[in-house]
Amino acid sequence: MPIEKIWLDKYQEFGGCCAYCGTPLLVGVDSFMCGQLDHLVPTKRGGPDTPENKVLACFVCNNLKLDFDPSREAASNKEEMVAAARVFIFKRRAEKAKNLLEYQEELRNRVGR
Numbered sequence: 001m002p003i004e005k006i007w008l009d010k011y012q013e014f015g016g017c018c019a020y021c022g023t024p025l026l027v028g029v030d031s032f033m034c035g036q037l038d039h040l041v042p043t044k045r046g047g048p049d050t051p052e053n054k055v056l057a058c059f060v061c062n063n064l065k066l067d068f069d070p071s072r073e074a075a076s077n078k079e080e081m082v083a084a085a086r087v088f089i090f091k092r093r094a095e096k097a098k099n100l101l102e103y104q105e106e107l108r109n110r111v112g113r
C-alpha cells in the first residue's frame with residue numbers, strides 16, 4: 001500500500017510526534033498504530049477537511065480532545081490553537097488519572113475484603 005502524502009506531510013510537520021503530548025509515533029508498531037490525523041477545528045464545528053486543519057495526534061489525545069474547538073479560545077493561528085487544545089486535553093487527562101486512581105483503590109478494597 002502506498003504511503004499517503006498527507007501522512008508524510010504531517011509526520012514531517014510534527015516531527016513524527018503527537019502535536020498535543022509529544023509522544024513519538026514512529027518508534028514501533030504500537031505507537032505507529034496509535035497515530036491519527038485530528039481535525040484541529042472539528043468538522044462537526046465547521047472546521048474544513050483540509051490538510052491545514054489536520055494535525056498528527058496519538059489515539060489518546062484525539063480521544064480526549066472530543067469535539068473541542070480551539071478556534072473559540074481566542075487563538076489566532078494554528079500554533080495557538082494546538083496550545084489551547086493541549087490545555088483542554090491535559091485537563092481531561094488529569095480527570096482520567098483521577099479515575100484510574102479510583103479504580104485502583106476500589107480494586108485494592110475488593111481484594112482486601
Ligand SMILES: [Zn+2]
Nearest residue numbers: 018021058061
Ligand atoms: Zn498525544
